[in-house]
Each structure stands twice: as C-alpha cells, then as structure tokens.
Amino acid sequence: MNNNDDQAAGRANILVVDDTRANLRLLSGILSEQDYLVRPVPDGQLALSAVKAEAPDLILLDIMMPGLSGYEVCKQLKEDKLTRDIPVIFISAKNEIMDKVKAFSLGGVDYITKPFQTEEVVARVRTHLTLRQLQTSLEEKNRTLSETLEELKTAQNQLVLREKMAALGQLIAGIAHEINTPLGAIRASISNILNALSSSICQLPELFQQLSPERQTDFFLLIKAALEKVELPSSKKARKLRRILRKDLEKQGVEEPDTIASTLVNMGIWENIPDFISLLREENNTFILQTAYNLFVQQNNSRNIVIAVDRASKIVLALKHYTRHDDSGRMMGASVSDGIDVVLTLYHNRLKRGIDIIRKYEDTPNILCYPDELNQVWTNLIHNSVYAMNGSGELRITVSEKDGQVLVRISDSGTGIPENIRHRIFEPFFTTKPPGEGSGLGLDIVRKIIERHHGEIDVESSPGRTTFSVFLPILTEPSENDDVMRNA
Amino acid sequence: MRDFGISDIFDRLRYRAGQAHLSKGKTPIMLKKAILCVDDEEIILTSLRDQLQNHFGTRYMYEFAESADEALDIIGELYDEDVEILIIVSDWLMPNMKGDEFLIRVHEQFPGIVKVLLTGHADEAAIKRAEKYANLHRCLYKPWSEEDLIETLTSGLERNL
Numbered sequence: 259m260n261n262n263d264d265q266a267a268g269r270a271n272i273l274v275v276d277d278t279r280a281n282l283r284l285l286s287g288i289l290s291e292q293d294y295l296v297r298p299v300p301d302g303q304l305a306l307s308a309v310k311a312e313a314p315d316l317i318l319l320d321i322m323m324p325g326l327s328g329y330e331v332c333k334q335l336k337e338d339k340l341t342r343d344i345p346v347i348f349i350s351a352k353n354e355i356m357d358k359v360k361a362f363s364l365g366g367v368d369y370i371t372k373p374f375q376t377e378e379v380v381a382r383v384r385t386h387l388t389l390r391q392l393q394t395s396l397e398e399k400n401r402t403l404s405e406t407l408e409e410l411k412t413a414q415n416q417l418v419l420r421e422k423m424a425a426l427g428q429l430i431a432g433i434a435h436e437i438n439t440p441l442g443a444i445r446a447s448i449s450n451i452l453n454a455l456s457s458s459i460c461q462l463p464e465l466f467q468q469l470s471p472e473r474q475t476d477f478f479l480l481i482k483a484a485l486e487k488v489e490l491p492s493s494k495k496a497r498k499l500r501r502i503l504r505k506d507l508e509k510q511g512v513e514e515p516d517t518i519a520s521t522l523v524n525m526g527i528w529e530n531i532p533d534f535i536s537l538l539r540e541e542n543n544t545f546i547l548q549t550a551y552n553l554f555v556q557q558n559n560s561r562n563i564v565i566a567v568d569r570a571s572k573i574v575l576a577l578k579h580y581t582r583h584d585d586s587g588r589m590m591g592a593s594v595s596d597g598i599d600v601v602l603t604l605y606h607n608r609l610k611r612g613i614d615i616i617r618k619y620e621d622t623p624n625i626l627c628y629p630d631e632l633n634q635v636w637t638n639l640i641h642n643s644v645y646a647m648n649g650s651g652e653l654r655i656t657v658s659e660k661d662g663q664v665l666v667r668i669s670d671s672g673t674g675i676p677e678n679i680r681h682r683i684f685e686p687f688f689t690t691k692p693p694g695e696g697s698g699l700g701l702d703i704v705r706k707i708i709e710r711h712h713g714e715i716d717v718e719s720s721p722g723r724t725t726f727s728v729f730l731p732i733l734t735e736p737s738e739n740d741d742v743m744r745n746a
Numbered sequence: 747m748r749d750f751g752i753s754d755i756f757d758r759l760r761y762r763a764g765q766a767h768l769s770k771g772k773t774p775i776m777l778k779k780a781i782l783c784v785d786d787e788e789i790i791l792t793s794l795r796d797q798l799q800n801h802f803g804t805r806y807m808y809e810f811a812e813s814a815d816e817a818l819d820i821i822g823e824l825y826d827e828d829v830e831i832l833i834i835v836s837d838w839l840m841p842n843m844k845g846d847e848f849l850i851r852v853h854e855q856f857p858g859i860v861k862v863l864l865t866g867h868a869d870e871a872a873i874k875r876a877e878k879y880a881n882l883h884r885c886l887y888k889p890w891s892e893e894d895l896i897e898t899l900t901s902g903l904e905r906n907l
Binding site for chain 2 (some may be wrong): 432434435436437438439440441442443444445446447449450453454490492493494496497517520524544555558559562565566612649
C-alpha cells in the first residue's frame with residue numbers, strides 16, 4: 259500500500275467532531291497540515307448528517323457533547339449498514355477505564371485522551387487509515403474471489419454439460435454408422451434380389467430345356483443344400499475353402515474350376531461335392547451354377563434384410579431406453595442389468611472386435627432410480643475400461659444383490675490404475691488422458707450420480723485387473739429430497 | 747502399437763518386391779485383376795459381393811476382408827499370387843484401424859490402387875486426410891445406391907487404365 263499514491267489519487271477524508279471550537283480548530287489544523295481533507299463539525303447531529311452526505315474515511319469523535327453524545331453518534335453509525343465500517347477514533351478528556359471500555363465496546367477503533375500530543379494524533383490517524391485501506395482492499399479481493407468462484411462454478415457446469423454433449427456426440431456418430439450400415443445392406447440386398455429374380459425368370463426355362471431329368475434332380479439337391487445352409491463361412495475361411503475346392507474340382511476334371519469353386523463357396527457348399535460332381539461336369543456348368551446362385555441370392559439377401567432390420571430396430575430401441583427418464587423428474591423403477599445391456603448395445607461398434615464381454619447377471623429387483631443417469635454411469639465406466647484395454651481384452655460385468663443393495667462390478671483386463679493416483683481419480687478435472695481427450699469430469703459425474711442414488715462406488719486395481727464396484731440401494735419410495743435435488 | 751503388424755506386412759512386401767527384381771526366374775506378371783472390399787459387417791460384404799458379381803461378372807476376382815488387418819493380409823497374398831488389385835472399397839468406422847488410416851497405409855505401397863470409402867459415418871477430417879494422403883477416388887455413404895456404386899467403380903477402373 260503506498261500512502262503517497264493514495265493521497266495523490268484522492269486524499270483521505272476525515273470528519274472531526276468536537277463541540278469545543280478551539281479543539282476543532284486545533285485538530286483540523288494538525289490534520290490539514292498532513293494533507294488530509296478535513297471536515298470539522300461542532301455537534302453529533304451535524305456529524306450524522308455529514309456522514310450521510312458523504313462517508314468519510316475516518317471519524318475523530320469527541321464524547322462529551324451537548325445533544326447527541328459521541329457514544330450515541332457512534333452507536334447510530336454502527337447500526338447503519340452503510341456507515342458501520344467507517345473507523346471511529348474517540349477523542350476525550352474522560353480518562354476512566356470504564357469510558358474507554360464503553361468506547362471500544364460501541365465499536366470505536368481507538369481512544370485518544372485530551373490533552374493530546376500532535377504526533378500521537380497524526381500517528382493514530384495514519385495507522386487507522388492504513389488499516390481501513392487494507393481492510394477495503396481485502397474486501398475487494400474477497401469480492402473478486404467469490405465472483406471468480408461463481409464463474410468457476412458456472413464454467414464447471416458448462417464443462418459437465420459439454421462432457422454430456424461430447425458423450426452424446428460420440429454416441430451419435432456411432433449410431434449413424436450403426437443405423438446406416440443395416441440401411442445400406444437393405445438397399446443393396448433389395449437390388450440384388452430384383453436383379454436375381456429377373457435373371458432367374460429368363461434362366462430357369464432355358465436351364466430345364468438343357469438338363470436331363472437326372473441332372474434336374476441334382477440341381478434341386480444343390481439348391482436345397484444351399485438354402486438349408488444356416489451359417490456361411492467368414493471371408494477368411496471362404497478364401498481357404500475356395501482354394502482347396504478349386505484344386506479338388508480341377509483334379510476331378512471340372513471345367514472353369516475358379517468360377518465354380520468361388521460360386522459354390524459363396525453358396526456355402528464345399529462339402530458333399532461328389533453328390534454334385536456329375537452336374538458340375540456338365541458342359542454348361544457355369545450357366546447351371548449361375549442359375550443356382552441367382553436363386554440363392556434371393557434367399558440370402560432376404561436373410562440379410564431380416565438381420566439388418568433386427569439390427570436397426572435394436573439400436574432404435576436401445577436409444578429410446580438410453581434416454582429414459584420421468585418427465586416430472588422423479589425416480590422410477592428400472593432394471594439395472596437392462597440399463598447395462600442398453601449401453602452395451604449402443605457400444606456394440608466399439609466392443610465387437612477385440613473385447614470379450616463376460617456378463618453374469620443375477621436376478622435383481624428393479625430399483626428406483628434415474629435410468630438415464632445410471633446409463634451415463636455405465637457408459638462412462640465401460641468407456642474407461644475400453645480405453646484402459648486399448649481396444650482389446652476382457653470386460654467382465656456382474657450384477658448381483660447384496661445386503662439390500664444391487665451390486666454392479668465392471669472389471670477390465672487393462673493396464674490398471676497406479677496406486678499413487680487411485681485416490682484422485684474421482685476428483686474433478688483429474689485425468690490421465692492426453693490433453694483434448696478427456697475433461698477429467700467423467701468419474702466426478704459418475705460419483706455425483708451415484709451419490710444422488712444414495713449409493714457408493716469403489717475401485718480396486720492391479721495391472722491386468724481393474725474393478726469398479728457400484729452399490730445401489732434398493733429403494734422403495736423416492737424421497738422428497740431427491741426431487742428437490744433433481745429439479746435444482 | 748498396431749503398426750508392428752502393418753509394417754511387418756509391408757516389410758514382407760518390400761522384401762518380396764526386391765526378390766522379384768533380383769531373382770531371374772520370376773517376373774511379376776499380373777494377369778488376374780481383383781476388387782477388394784473391406785467392412786466389418788458381413789451383411790455389407792455379402793450384399794456388395796452380389797452387386798459386384800451382377801455387374802462385372804467374372805471379369806474380376808472379388809475379395810472380402812472383415813478388418814483392415816485382414817485386408818492387408820489379403821493384399822500380401824494376392825501380391826504373391828500375381829493378382830493385381832484395381833480397387834479397394836473400404837468402410838471407415840472399423841475397430842482397430844479406421845478406413846482413412848488403412849487406405850493411407852495401402853497408398854504408401856500401392857499408389858496405383860484406386861481407393862473408395864463406403865461408410866455410414868466418417869468425420870470430415872478423415873475424408874480430407876484420405877483425399878490428401880491416399881488419393882481417395884470418392885467417398886460413398888451408406889445406404890448407397892447401386893448406380894452410384896457402379897458409376898464410382900467404373901470411373902475408378904477407367905482412371906486405373
């Protein structure tokens with residue numbers, strides 16, 4: 259604090275109150291000499307008006323005055339919120355201990371006894387002005403700090419929201435893919451069916467003119483075998499089978515072994531080849547197989563459509579469940595394991611390769627909860643697990659009932675959480691992910707949601723096995739408190 | 747971390763390419779031509795297969811892979827068998843390695859292969875990357891129309907000539 263600067267900016271304003279004119283003049287003179295702005299007033303009533311008109315930085319107040327005494331003036335100043343912080347120095351000839359005690363108890367900051375020393379008055383005034391300035395600047399700083407704190411809280415709320423939106427955005431990207439994939443398959447399958455159908459209409463009469471009754475029987479056996487095949491080989495297995503079959507057909511004197519082998523494998527036929535060998539040895543074998551294949555295409559692509567429709571409706575249903583909540587903001591009964599399955603469905607894309615999911619769900623009663631929020635918990639914990647396993651490993655999820663609680667354990671075979679940071683993982687903004695990848699709010703939100711459900715979360719971790727345990731009480735009725743919190 | 751597998755394959759390919767030049771007996775004659783489709787969804791691969799066969803018949807070999815890793819294996823195998831890959835049609839959102847990364851890797855070794863993305867969702871940045879570093883021919887979106895697919899492949903094949 260630099261006094262010179264302060265005085266340059268605005269000289270300290272001091273109100274001097276004394277009914278003795280000589281004292282008033284003397285004090286005013288001393289203080290004016292110190293370059294303070296001095297306002298002398300001769301009685302208590304005028305003092306109060308002067309303070310109201312313009313609040314001084316400090317008041318020098320005589321005690322014994324006609325009309326309002328100094329004590330009375332001080333009392334009134336201290337009762338008013340606007341004036342109570344102005345420091346009051348009593349200045350009086352009364353020199354009894356009790357007077358001083360009363361002066362201080364009324365809120366005076368100091369007490370100067372008449373007759374006074376000039377230096378003493380100047381020193382005390384300066385001290386209290388400095389104290390007052392320090393106090394003011396401290397108040398200012400406190401105000402700034404609490405404003406900053408408010409801003410931080412707002413920023414944190416925005417971050418929480420952004421985290422939620424980011425999770426949603428990620429989910430939507432995945433879902434767009436998850437829905438468009440079956441749609442793509444459906445559209446392509448329909449065009450395949452139509453093409454195959456119009457080809458079949460032309461091919462079939464021609465084929466039956468060419469085939470002997472015996473070969474016609476073989477042809478139908480081939481179609482039957484293809485249509486009855488439930489599982490078709492993976493692309494990798496198909497390549498291997500094609501190669502083996504091609505050699506085999508070549509050995510048996512079948513023409514165009516490449517095309518024939520690849521068509522047969524596409525139809526799921528690589529066994530019982532001797533049954534069809536006469537048919538395959540026919541001169542027009544590629545035409546025969548092409549015709550058979552067109553029939554198979556119609557069935558197989560129809561099957562694709564069924565799979566695709568199931569997939570798309572599963573996603574839509576999962577989405578509906580994911581955001582399930584009561585509009586009035588009340589808790590509602592829901593199955594914990596159903597919620598987890600919804601999240602797993604929406605996470606299908608992230609999980610389907612590289613991660614083995616082992617689910618062990620016991621029958622647990624429905625619990626009163628906010629289903630959408632619990633889904634956010636499962637999403638977060640599963641997301642963390644997948645991240646910790648770097649995309650491959652074992653994700654084990656168990657749901658059981660224990661001491662009136664539903665216990666959910668989510669374990670991964672990932673790198674584990676080092677001992678020295680384990681106690682910090684639930685702290686807001688704590689993250690081990692590289693900048694830009696995590697807000698550090700995920701587990702903070704998880705913990706808050708679980709607390710709102712009066713539950714607990716726990717973590718055990720060692721390299722290769724990290725388990726988050728969530729305990730949720732099986733509540734019977736929602737408490738008023740929850741609604742208040744939810745709506746807040 | 748996944749790079750080990752990929753660079754392994756490429757090392758093998760480079761080695762083979764070197765051998766092919768050095769060895770007197772074998773000159774790489776590419777006779778058969780192939781179209782390779784990569785998608786982690788079987789229903790997509792089978793419906794693509796029938797569309798390709800319906801339009802291009804036996805003119806090309808059609809190969810299918812359910813992941814980028816498997817596709818890289820197939821690229822290696824086909825190279826061994828002197829099969830020339832003309833076009834790769836790849837999904838974008840696949841586990842482990844995404845389509846743009848996969849096509850860029852392929853482009854480093856086989857700039858001549860025409861690359862097409864066929865995807866239900868791809869972020870703009872990924873497509874930009876594929877255009878810049880893999881000379882992406884086109885990005886098709888699921889659900890695609892047969893006309894668009896065939897037109898894309900036909901124009902890609904012409905570009906390859």
